[in-house]
Amino acid sequence: MIQLAANIAFLFSNRPFLERFEAAKAVGFDCVECHWPYDHSIEEIAGALERSMVRLTGINTPPGDMGAGELGLAAVPGREEDFERGFDLALSYAKALGVRMIHVMAGNVPDDARTAAFETFVSNLKKAVEKVGSSGITLLIEPLNTIDRPGYFLTSVEQAVEVLDAVGSDRVKILFDVYHVQLQQGNIINRLEWNWARIGHIQIAAVPDRGEPDTGEINYPFVIQHLVMKGYSGLIGAEYQPRETTETGMAWAWQYGLGRTGNPE
Ligand SMILES: O=C(O)C(=O)[C@@H](O)CO
Numbered sequence: 001m002i003q004l005a006a007n008i009a010f011l012f013s014n015r016p017f018l019e020r021f022e023a024a025k026a027v028g029f030d031c032v033e034c035h036w037p038y039d040h041s042i043e044e045i046a047g048a049l050e051r052s053m054v055r056l057t058g059i060n061t062p063p064g065d066m067g068a069g070e071l072g073l074a075a076v077p078g079r080e081e082d083f084e085r086g087f088d089l090a091l092s093y094a095k096a097l098g099v100r101m102i103h104v105m106a107g108n109v110p111d112d113a114r115t116a117a118f119e120t121f122v123s124n125l126k127k128a129v130e131k132v133g134s135s136g137i138t139l140l141i142e143p144l145n146t147i148d149r150p151g152y153f154l155t156s157v158e159q160a161v162e163v164l165d166a167v168g169s170d171r172v173k174i175l176f177d178v179y180h181v182q183l184q185q186g187n188i189i190n191r192l193e194w195n196w197a198r199i200g201h202i203q204i205a206a207v208p209d210r211g212e213p214d215t216g217e218i219n220y221p222f223v224i225q226h227l228v229m230k231g232y233s234g235l236i237g238a239e240y241q242p243r244e245t246t247e248t249g250m251a252w253a254w255q256y257g258l259g260r261t262g263n264p265e
């Protein structure tokens with residue numbers, strides 16, 4: 001049995017943020033993840049979780065100034081203090097709301113700053129690991145494709161492994177977004193296999209349109225069967241852009257037991 005989480009940054013995005021939790025529950029999700037919950041107080045989100053009876057399983061560190069082209073700060077040289085402030089905010093939300101995964105967003109860096117960016121990313125992640133301590137929270141880093149996210153520092157699974165090796169803590173894992181990895185690199189099953197022990201979370205969407213994972217160049221029933229056979233015990237985040245409404249596009253998930261899953265530990 002696999003466990004799906006609704007990514008409510010993309011799903012139910014026609015509704016106000018705090019109403020998306022109940023909408024996710026209504027179609028069968030017990031878990032939701034999001035990108036940036038910070039426009040809402042911890043108390044407001046706790047209320048939405050209580051009303052909907054879903055768990056919030058993942059959040060991202062703040063992106064910085066998106067209007068100025070920022071998409072995270074962890075690998076951006078010179079922005080260490082801003083990163084730390086944002087990370088502390090994410091950690092406070094995670095601890096208060098029982099969130100077990102924080103995606104530490106690397107950010108955009110110019111080509112000539114990539115060596116310095118690697119060092120910055122590693123150093124910021126080491127400090128973040130110390131802050132997380134024994135809370136049980138896992139930090140994630142996610143390679144993003146360069147078509148959708150030009151300039152992003154982290155673009156391949158192998159580069160993520162280099163970062164993890166340099167950080168040297170099993171509290172940091174890879175967020176393997178199948179959509180991004182397929183667009184950028186391909187070879188999905190092999191890359192899952194080669195990096196199995198490093199993977200902390202998986203996300204899915206069709207390629208190339210990023211719609212429901214029921215068509216396109218990835219055979220998701222095969223990929224997900226592979227995860228089941230491997231005994232994958234993590235969550236699979238449904239992070240796609242619905243082609244019509246989220247509700248009318250949910251049939252893909254029934255074959256994976258949506259509506260029949262129990263809450264994970
Ligand atoms: O922003 C994207 O694209 C993603 O895939 C997200 O998972 C980033 O959090």
Ligand SMILES: [Mg+2]
Nearest residue numbers: 142177203239
């Ligand atoms: Mg993703």
